Amino acid sequence: MGRREELRAIDEAIAAAAGGGFRFLALTGEPGVGKTRLLNELAARAAPEGFLVLAGRASEYEREVPFGVLVDALGDHVPDVVPKLPPRVGPAAVARLSGIFPTVADRCEPPPAPEPGADANPVAARHRLHGTLRLVVQTFAKSRPLALILDGLHWGDSASLGFLDYLVRNPPRAGVVVATAFHYRPDIPSLARLIQADDGLHLNVGCFDLGETAEYLGAGFSRARQRELHRVSGGNPFYLEALSRMDGAATRDPQAEVPLSVRAAIQLELGGLSEPALLVARAAAVAADAFEPGLIAVAAGVPESDVVTALDELVVSGVVQPSATGRFRFRHPLVRNTVYSTAAAGWRHAVHARIARHLEQVGAPATLLAHHVENSARYGDAAAIDILLRAARAVESHAPSASAFWFSGALRRMPEDHPERVAVMLKVSRLHVVAGELEQGERAADEVMRLLPRGEGTDRARAARFSAMTRRLLGRVEESRAVIMDELRAMPDRESPAAVHLRLRLVAENLLRMDQDAARALLDDIPEHSPSWDAACTMAVAALRPMCSYADGQIDRALGELDTASHLLAITPDGQLAESVDSLTWLCWSELLMGRPADASRHFERVLSVTRATGQHFIVSVAMCGLARAQTALGGLARAATTADEAVELAEMLNAGQQIVFGLAQRSVVEYWKGNGADAVDFARRAVDTAGDQGEWWGKQAELALGLALVETGQAEAGARSLLEAANGFARPGSDLVTLVQVSERLAELEAARGRHAASAEWAAEADKYSHASLPVSTGLAALARAHSLLSTDPGAAAEHARGAAAVLAGNEYPLDAGRALLTAGTAAARASRRDTAKADLRRAAEVFGGCGAASFLRRAVREQRRLGIYVPVRGRSSGPHELSRRELEVAELVSAGRTNQQIAEALFISARTVESHLAHIFAKLGVSSRAGVVSALRSPS
Ligand SMILES: Nc1ncnc2c1ncn2[C@@H]1O[C@H](COP(=O)(O)OP(=O)(O)OP(=O)(O)O)[C@@H](O)[C@H]1O
Ligand SMILES: [Mg+2]
Structure with a gap:
């Protein structure tokens, strides 16, 4: 009934997939509004077009089962495609599939176990598995188009959602329509991303209006009753259906998600069932979303023949519906939910226990048993703990969220003195973070801390650092500091390596919120070396010093410290670096800011190789952002763009806001240089919006990117505001020195372009004030600022300043800024009627921009050249070095x-x-x- 627009979209998607394309459909809307009904309609329309239709539904009570909804949809059919998979899908991939689909393990030849350690990196393992699953989907669609229908994704397990997220970013090359339905939850990032899928369409299904309600109810209802039912149900078809069966005045409780009257209506309906049918319904509600009579007989503890009789009654009364392959389902999730709530908690435990025992007897794998064990096992039950641990380990590499859930289940049953307790807890914490579930990661880390004696041991310190880090990733930076300080207060030996790493983390926290004095004071309190430290610990301390001195304005000292730290790093073996990479990134950032992007790039690569090898995936995206920034500075724009893309992709997988901001800001800067102003504004705005107002350094970098992008797209006023914001209004605590010079230089340029010479000169003076003789980047930019301010009053002098700036910047690995200086020099020389030098400057500027792929700057240089009457051939492509990254x-x-x-x-x-x-x-x-x-x-x- 109704739904014309939705049906048109469905037909369009079917046509597209029938033509070999990929389409993703997301239906959202409140419970009972008619999403499932539309999915059924899609199935009914696709089948006659020759589609293979596979449907699965996620359910409220099996949320943690890894890949649950996919297994529901594909499970029975995957064994058929395994032999048809392309030959490059090796036995290891089949082994991975059999870990997810019990049917594959049952019906296909046993593949060899994957090599141990092959899946040690959970990000890589998940990626590989996603690739295999995508091939499975593609193979299904090989001989005829596929409609994959996935319902109830708001209850989808995170492994399935992760795969869908992957699938829409890596669409299968085959005729496939994936149609999904869910209650939209913006707090589930993978759902939020699904409704923005590139080849997708998002439809929000609404309620019936009064006319549709009347049509739905039919002639048997008076006008007044139709209006009343429409008011109470809000036009929701499921509510209408339930209420229309019940007489009397219905009321809607605005607090409840489902009107109380609807629940009452369903209960009334259940009241009409016979006692044996109700028992079977209850057992089924507890057991599974799609159920077979055999399993329900076990669950209810009655003979199978009784179950069959009861199911007949349930089908006739419409409580359950038969579905494919001899299984049954409840008419609607709300019906299952209502039946479930009428079963007593103790009885539900017993049902799960009976099913668990049964599955164990028939030799089901731990992953199948785990759900029922989790719902029935008692504290201290060693066999249950064992099953949960086995299930958790089996899915650790490809379904971190489910793994963490089962490890936690095992933990809840473990006696206090269980030898594995702490190790399992730390593992839970890490798994949550890797799965992008930061809150749970934080809670698990806190639990470890509650368990271990205060201030003692490496495990406890590690948990404290981890807990602080998750809080930071969650954006609760004050708490992050508080956790560390609290921990440090209780540590007896403040110079043990564990304590030192914590103290360094605190230094970093203060640097991030631009409190240089606090950072300095904390760092000065740590000795250079101690007999109990290894090389990596000594290096870690040295790695933070340059940034502290730099932030404090002690540039010469900072440069000396850079050399020391860099030397210490060179003699530290990779094997020791695991605990120190966090600090090492600070050395890299100092190198970046102080004008050594080539060193920074090399050292970021080292951070990346260590973090990848040691499973510290939460540091990878930060390091990639830094690397992208170094590559940008060095003029490798193409390289920088992809590095930043990968950084954002990873940060999104981890759900780490701050890292997403970093990545987006860098992505914006790259687009700015490449001359794609609109994209640059887009990326920067997303960065600034995600950052919120934390008043921290990384948020300021997002403002800086936005400022550049706005000015580039002609929004001078707004651009200037962002630039000022990036410098924190030049107040203390303020941004770092080079950022201040950078902002001053840009403002000097902007004011000069607007013909405000006095203001431009003031900004040039400001740039001078902040620049430092030992930092060529800063003196170069200050000279460039001076050039801007003199451009119209004394172009000859402006050209000299700009040329000097170019020499300094080019000699210090900043080709793009050097190019900008040359462009200014050439423009100024032309105004001063020095044609020859102007020509030379502009030609060099064009070479630099062409080589880096800075398109709009290249155009500007060419335009200035043409203005001088120089013939410039139109370039085919960049004349830059053809070397590949x-x-x-x-x-x-x-x-x-x-x-x-x-x-x-x-x-x-x-x-x-x-x-x-x-x-x-x-x-x-x-x-x-x-x-x-x-x-x-x-x-x-x-
Ligand atoms: N357009 C329609 N015409 C007639 N009946 C409808 C229509 N849409 C929904 N219904 C009926 O309303 C009831 C609820 O619809 P449905 O199960 O599709 O809701 P839903 O949006 O999937 O809910 P949930 O989010 O809880 O799964 C069903 O019995 C369905 O047949
Ligand atoms: Mg539904």
């Missing part, structure tokens, strides 16, 4: 090996879209336009 080389080699984008994405653990962007850069750099071109370019000797 490490990542691009990897991609290019895989292309040469004949791999598809998707295969490359799977091999490198990035999305297909990121591969596409790598490829675009590779084509540009190699000057080719096809994959074949890449192959021959790689083969040619140069």
Whole structure:
């Protein structure tokens, strides 16, 4: 009834998939509004078009079962496609599938166990599994189009949601329509991302209006009664259906999600059932969402023949409906929910226990048993603990969230003195963070702390750091500091390595909120070395010193400390670095800010290799942001863009807001330089919005990016405001020194362009004030600021200043800013009628911009040249060096090996879209336009 618009969208999606395309459909709306009904309609329309229709439903009571909704939809059919998977899907992948789909384990030849350690990296393992599942979907759709229907995703387990998130970013290359329905929960990031899918359509299904309500109820209801029922039900069809069966005045409690009267109506309906039918309904509600008579007989503890009789009655009364392959389901989740709530808690335990015992007897895997064990086992039950631990370990690498849930279940039953307790708890905490469930990660870390004696041991200190870090990732930075301080107060030996790492974390916290004095005081209190420290601990302390001195304005001291730390790092073996990478990133950031992007880039790469190897995935995206920034400074824009993309992708997987901000800000800066102003504004705005108003350094960097982007797109006023905000209004505690010079220089340029010479000169003076003789970046930018301010009054002098700026910046690995200085120099020289020098400056500027791929700056340089009457040939593509980055080389080699984008994405653990962007850069750099071109370019000797 009704739903014309929705049905049109459904038909369109079916047509697109029938033509070999991919479509994703997300239906949202309140419970009972008619989403499932629409999904059924989609199934009914797809089947006659020759679609294979596979449907699954997530349910309220099995939320933690990993890949539950996918198993429901695909489970019975996956064994059929396993033999048809492409040959490159090795036995290890089949083994992974059999870990998810019990049917594969039952019906396919047993694959060899995966090599131990192959899945040690949970991010990589999940990525590999997602790739395999995507191939499964694609193989289903090989001979005819596929409609994959997934209902009730608001109860979807996080492994399934993670896969869907992956699937919409890496659409299968086949005729597939994935249709989903859920109650939209903006706090579940993967759901939020699903409704923004690229090849997708989001439909919010609304309630019936009065006319539709009347039509739905039919002629048997008076006008007044129709109006009354519409008012009470709000036009919700499920409520209407339930209420219309009940007489009398119905009321709606505005507090309850479901009107009380609706619940009452369903209860009334259940009241009409016979006692045996009610028992079977209850057992079924507890047991499973889709159930077979055999299992319900076990659950209810009655003979199967009785169950069959009872099911007949339940079907006739409409409480349950038969579904595919001999199973049954409740008419609606709310019906199951109501039946469930009429069963006593103790009885529900007994049902789960009976099912668990039964499954164990028939040799079901731990992962199938775990759900029932979790719902029935008692404290101290060693066998139950064992099952839960086994299930948790089995899914640890590919379903971290479910794994954490079962580990926690095991923990709840473990006696206080269980030897594995602390280790399991720390594991739970890490798994939650890796799964992007930061709150739970935090809670688990806190639990470890409650368990261990205060101030003692490495485990306790590690838990404290972890707990502080999750709070920071969650944006609760004050608490993060409080946790560390609290822990430190209780530590007997403040110079033990464990205590030192905590103290360093506190220094970092203060630096982040731009409280240099506190940071300095804390750091000065830590000795340079102590006999109990290893090389990495000594290095960690040294790694934070430069940033403290720099933030404090003690530049010469900072530069000396940079050298010391860099030397210490060179002699520290990778094997020791695990606990110190966090501090090491600070060395990298100092190098970046103080004008050594090449060193920073090298050291960030080292951070990345250690964090990946030691499972500290939450540091990876931060390091990638830093790396992207270094690459930008060095003029490698194409490289920087993909690094920043990967950083954002990872941060989103971890659900870490601050890291998303970092990545987006960097992404914006890259687009700014590439000349895509609108994209730059977009990225920066998302960064600023995500950052909120924390008053921390990284938020200021997002403002800086926004300021640049706004000015670039002609929004001078707003741009200036953002730039000022980035410098914290030049108040103390303020941004770091180079940022202050940077902002002053940009404002000097902006004011000069607006013809406000006095204001421009003031900003130039400001840039001078903050610049420091030992920091060439700052003196270079200050000279450039001076040039801007003199451009119209004394162009000859302006040109000199700008040329000086260019020399300093180019000599210090800042080609893009050097290019900007050359552009200013050329423009000024032209105004001073010094044609020859102007020509030379502009030509060099154009070379720099062309080489880096800074398109709009290149256009500006060309425009200035043409203004001087110089003939400039239109360039085909950048004349820059054709060298490929490490990542691009990897991609290019895989292309040469004949791999598809998707295969490359799977091999490198990035999305297909990121591969596409790598490829675009590779084509540009190699000057080719096809994959074949890449192959021959790689083969040619140069
Ligand atoms: N357009 C419609 N015409 C007639 N009946 C409808 C229509 N939409 C929904 N209904 C009926 O209303 C009831 C509830 O609909 P449905 O189960 O599709 O809701 P839902 O949105 O999937 O709810 P939930 O979010 O709780 O799963 C069903 O019995 C369904 O048949
Ligand atoms: Mg539904």
